[in-house]
Amino acid sequence: MMKWNVVIALLLVAAGNAMATETVVNERQASYREAGAGNFDAARGESMWSRQQMHAEMGQSVSCATCHSGNLSTVGKHIRTGKLIDPMAPSMNAERLTDAAKIEKWFTRNCKWTWGRECTAQEKGDFLQFIFNPNNRR
């Protein structure tokens, strides 16, 4: 009997995390719409994710996928330090996309490093759509 209590508790925690992710993504995307963004598209997000751009200091082309992998369910690896990076997919990593401040912090850092500029509200919304909902499931 006790075992079922544990199973139910774990399912509730998983559901709770999934709800937290959806809430945060919705809130972020609402703020991007207020900044002028339109519909968000996971396919656009995916294509930007693997778009290569030359990085002068690294002396090679880089993209989001370079460190985070093109497959969001796998572990990534930092191109310079070799440090392993937990999967981006919320289905593999319940912590992903549950903290708005953390999302914005890494957008600032990584867009600037990878593309040499901040990402636009449209781009951020498309990225979140890709990460949260890669099959564009409604």
Place this chain on the structure above:
Amino acid sequence: MKKTTFWGTILLAGCLTLSISSLAWGDSRSDDGGSYGLWSQKETALPVMNKAYQTECSACHFAYPASFLPARSWVKIMGTLENHFGENAELDAAGRQEIEQYLTAQAGDQAPSRFSRSFMRAIDSADTPLRISETAYFQREHRKVPAGLVTGNAKVRSFSNCASCHTGADKGSFNEHGIVIPGHGRWED
């Protein structure tokens, strides 16, 4: 004198002797060069830890003890986060300030701790080192470590990757007996 009074006095005298001599023997140097305080409790390199520093600055690498660099080095590092050794480590203004205040307050030339004297003594006052691994004390301590075990070791890669070999690093311990080099084993000097 009653028996209990006599033995009580002996006990009191013994306690007083022990306490006072512990104070006298406090801070003595031991074989491993450690600084021992009262009751042989070793000072660690991490007497105080700031949560924001721990969270923000161990996302990519080990959260280096503030005492390993002088305050001026931390100021320089925290003032150039958009180009942090080739990476962008930008923070919001409040977070940046909190961490800078912590690091400068606990810096090697500001707050004494286990290794602060050793590190600071070997840094010229005209220098502002940014890499702990390039300071003279660090290089002396690691002079016997073959490059093949660190930079040539895929599991370690760099001397800035302290925690991969120093198994007690997150608790501020860099004791020689706690060194296990990945793919190689314990380091016995």
